[in-house]
Amino acid sequence: MTDQQMIDEIHRLKNKKNAVILAHNYQIGPIQDIADYVGDSLGLSQVAASTSADIIIFCGVHFMAETASIISPNKKVLIPDTEAGCSLAASITADELKQWKSENPEAIVVSYVNTTAEVKALTDYCCTSSNAVKVVEAIPEGKDILFLPDRFLGSYVSAITGRDIKIWQGGCHVHEKIGEINFDDARAKHPKADFLIHPECGCSTSCLLKSTMYEACKNLKIFSTDGMLNYVKDAESKEFVVATEVGILHRMKKIKPASEFYPVSQDSVCEYMKMITVEKLYNSLLHDRYEVKVPEELAAKARLSIERMLEIT
Numbered sequence: 106m107t108d109q110q111m112i113d114e115i116h117r118l119k120n121k122k123n124a125v126i127l128a129h130n131y132q133i134g135p136i137q138d139i140a141d142y143v144g145d146s147l148g149l150s151q152v153a154a155s156t157s158a159d160i161i162i163f164c165g166v167h168f169m170a171e172t173a174s175i176i177s178p179n180k181k182v183l184i185p186d187t188e189a190g191c192s193l194a195a196s197i198t199a200d201e202l203k204q205w206k207s208e209n210p211e212a213i214v215v216s217y218v219n220t221t222a223e224v225k226a227l228t229d230y231c232c233t234s235s236n237a238v239k240v241v242e243a244i245p246e247g248k249d250i251l252f253l254p255d256r257f258l259g260s261y262v263s264a265i266t267g268r269d270i271k272i273w274q275g276g277c278h279v280h281e282k283i284g285e286i287n288f289d290d291a292r293a294k295h296p297k298a299d300f301l302i303h304p305e306c307g308c309s310t311s312c313l314l315k316s317t318m319y320e321a322c323k324n325l326k327i328f329s330t331d332g333m334l335n336y337v338k339d340a341e342s343k344e345f346v347v348a349t350e351v352g353i354l355h356r357m358k359k360i361k362p363a364s365e366f367y368p369v370s371q372d373s374v375c376e377y378m379k380m381i382t383v384e385k386l387y388n389s390l391l392h393d394r395y396e397v398k399v400p401e402e403l404a405a406k407a408r409l410s411i412e413r414m415l416e417i418t
């Protein structure tokens with residue numbers, strides 16, 4: 106079967122089965138082009154919560170499909186490759202969180218959506234990179250907050266809100282490496298470019314502090330992946346240096362074909378996100394595989410934290 110025949114079959118099967126294809130902004134271009142909705146973690150959860158489709162095919166990583174199963178328990182949720190994991194979600198286990206909570210019994214737990222269902226079930230509020238600041242601001246002053254698992258997003262939220270937050274020392278293997286890059290070199294190469302930075306990056310906190318201290322670092326924009334895309338839509342600049350996973354450049358180029366987009370590093374590739382291929386998506390739709398189903402007892406506990414997040418945004 107050629108790629109085009111497979112794509113045609115995907116469209117036919119999707120309509121026949123009343124399925125919706127959701128894809129994260131880091132997916133390969135052909136998957137983004139087939140998907141019904143492409144977005145960031147927050148946007149994808151909102152669509153998963155409101156879709157009228159019978160089947161949700163999640164072209165993303167496992168915790169995203171789990172989140173869809175938690176908020177839409179009556180839908181069949183499929184992921185085309187069960188090996189599509191996430192180093193950040195793996196950086197805290199439910200047992201580690203239980204221990205941390207027992208050391209801080211009065212604290213409110215805020216978990217990034219990049220966590221397992223078991224961790225979400227021990228969480229008070231979920232958040233994503235687009236609403237982490239709002240979620241923390243919604244917690245009354247004076248309450249202890251445990252923020253997990255990403256140390257860079259946690260430091261960023263603490264810097265923006267001015268809140269003293271206890272932060273789990275986890276990280277994403279793709280974004281933390283961006284902190285090793287010399288941004289001054291990138292600025293020298295692209296002096297007119299706007300710098301767009303994901304808050305999971307190792308650099309974001311130091312860059313944020315630097316931006317108030319050093320002229321050289323002004324114009325840094327710290328955004329979720331959809332935040333970056335919204336910025337690009339309305340920006341006057343025609344050049345952008347992008348500090349996140351390179352998959353997002355596909356959508357950026359579609360939005361502004363005449364602009365230049367420079368990844369801060371060509372090596373910022375999430376191998377988990379890239380596991381989803383057109384062939385695997387086709388097989389997933391054809392054979393209804395692989396189902397991600399969070400058991401209802403666990404899902405009920407985890408759902409509360411996601412619903413609280415969705416109410417705040």
Ligand code: 13P
Pocket residue numbers: 130144145146147233234235305328329330331
């Ligand atoms: P966004 O929510 O900004 O898309 O980031 C999520 C993420 O890092 C997935 O890897």
Ligand code: SF4
Pocket residue numbers: 166190191192193194219277278279280350375376377378
């Ligand atoms: Fe997880 Fe990092 Fe990949 Fe995002 S880029 S899915 S945080 S490993």
